Amino acid sequence: MILLLTLIGLCSFPLQEASSSLDQSALVAYREGNPAAASTLWIEALEAATSAQERGRLCYNLGNAAYRRDEVVQAVAWYHAALRYTPRDGDLWANLEFCRAEAELDPADRGDLVHSVQRLLRSLTRGESEWLWACALMLLALAGVGESLRGGAIWRRLFLGAFVVQLLCASPLIWHLEHDGQNTWMITALEGGAGHSEPSEEAKQLAHLEAGLVLEELDQLPDWVKLADPQGRGLWVRTKDAFSLVR
């Protein structure tokens, strides 16, 4: 077992070294005003990254690089991809809203009640959401023990309160369970993307999808992805016109 662990450690060490080297090279390229090269290197580093925090950081940097290449909608897409890993990063939200405004898209957080609740729900990562619920369940268990042994109105209220609290604490996890499985894409072509009935340029174009629209993936073929439009239809879009938000 020790030998096996040593071997794994020896194998992973050069990988981490390589990833760090790619990151440094990308940073140098970015500072030297070569965002295209920086993007290529950061994408390679992203493929090797295992930590969620690191993936979020790399997606954020890729968003900056895309913006410096004047690909504003793609920068928006990278920031959205980073939100999955680092949902409470203030710089990320600021850059996202800045780029959405530059691209003439609606703000990601309008500040109304619905958006505020959504932002609150997704402000925790999947792991954090589960730990939050676990803590709430421990509170519920304690209140349950107290109610069983002591009874009385106060303990009953405490138990009911703990039950309500654990329901509230479960809501971020429910949101993650609902959304994490979805493979969403953003239309990044500046003039929008064409939604075809079949994965072919000759197929009839059923809809014009505006840039910045986020749609759920239904199917995928080489160079084509089938997305569910707001009316629920499945439309084939060229992958060059769209951007997968799951990175």
Place this chain on the structure above:
Amino acid sequence: MNSRVLQGIFWALALVAPLNAAQQGVSVQVNLSRALVKLGNELHLQIHVDGTRDARVDLPPPVEGLIYGPLAGPQISQVQEFQGGRVTSRISVEWAMSIRPTRVGEFEIPPISLEVDGKMVRAPQQAMSLRVIQDLEGATHCFIESLDVPTRVFEGEPFDLDLRFGTDLTAGEVDLYLPWWPSHRGVLEIKTGNPRGTYRFPVNDRHEASVTELDAAPRNGVPFRVFQLARRYIATRPGTLKFDTATFQFSEVIRRSTVFAQGRYKRYHAQSEPFQIEVLPVPEKGRPLDWTGAVGELTTQRRVDRRDVDEGGTISLTVSWFGRGNTEFFDAPDLKRLTGFEDFRVLGVEDSHFSDERRVTYDLVPTSSKITEIPPVPMWVFSPTSETFVRVATAPVAVRVRSVGDPEGGLPLAGDELDLFDVHPDPTSEEGLAPLGAGRLGGAAVSILGLWFLGRTLIRRHRGDPDAPRARRRRAALRQLRAALRVSGSASEQSFALARFMGDRMGEPAGAWLGRDVAEWSALTGTELEEGLLENWSDICADLDASAWSDADQPIESSRMVNLAQTLCAKGF
């Protein structure tokens, strides 16, 4: 034969009775409640099947000029009779359907098809005749008519339906029968914002409509009360809209209902002429590519919340389209696609509809200080009057956009203030909180609730309610003893505190433990206490008694009692 035997025979006969009934013949009767009616009156088609419950009715074929109501039934009735020593059973099924004629004339209602005991039956043998005559008296006292109904409209064009009706009679009840109420295929009702009326009259026996009472008007020299039912509709598809005859029924009160007798009414009827409207499609010829579906005679106005704005600030431009048209149904212009708005960002659009007005508010952000006006907002409208497409546009709005931070003043320009936050250069090895597994947590939640329920049930079953006064006293006994000993200044008070402690623990009154011989109590109740503990307890009681009954009544060391109480609690007392 005693009464029990007779009762048994009776029940046996009752059980056999359905067999007898099933063997009887089946008869079918279909008839009209009346063969001669005045126009406006309602009659009923009655269907009666005797001898079986297995019957089904097909709807009668439609007859032009007659409106069928819903088929009510089946109503099944079963009667058992005991006659002459035999129990007979009769079963019958009934249906009824209302019929309202819409014109004068002679009608033939074809036989009705029924499925009885699996066989198709047609009844009656010949068609049923119905004669409908004009209610001449009703036409004298009542009227109903449609005013200014257009003969043709365009798809999407609103039109008004103005139904006037009235009577010269005074006391009575009003009923309206409108074949096209409350909804008619091919039209949508639109709200006009006018007062909805002064009365609510029943329509088609199931609905209500708001009507307005107009000024009384003379007809043939007699003053009539006049009511108006006005509605505005939009035709939604090309074709012919048919509005059948409407009937106004006035039931004049001859005698009002009392507790002992039903009221008597005399009914008068009046009918309007049927009419139809031709709905034309909006012509393809000359239709602009950016026409968004507006039809009608519309005008437009604009309003802004401010004219002097900083670069990057927001101007709310409210554009309203008024007039007689389909204001609720067309698509408002998209400013992002209009020429002239390249230097504006459209942050949000708020779309609302008020009666004859469509109001759209655009939040515009001028991006350049060179902007001097908000350009006109044009929209193509199809005018049914001229049958052409008309371009309506708002007037431009002069605005001033100030550059934030005049370069000459040394302040930075607004555009230069905003930029991205820098990249994050430092790699992170933080893993964050590892997921625990939603399934496991879900299982834990269910387990917690299950264990809680099981635990509280078992605890209550074996130990009773933990919140009962006795249980609460038992739990608080030691605390109460400590508190009482802290403030007690004599052996008698200490003695009472100890007695109260034991009473609370054992569920007895405190007095039961005053002067009790603990060794004797232990032997009687079979509690297995150690010798040493019993001796200690007896000593404490003896010391307390000795001190209490002496003149000094000096308290003894309270820790002895606390230690004793703790030991007893630990042993489960």
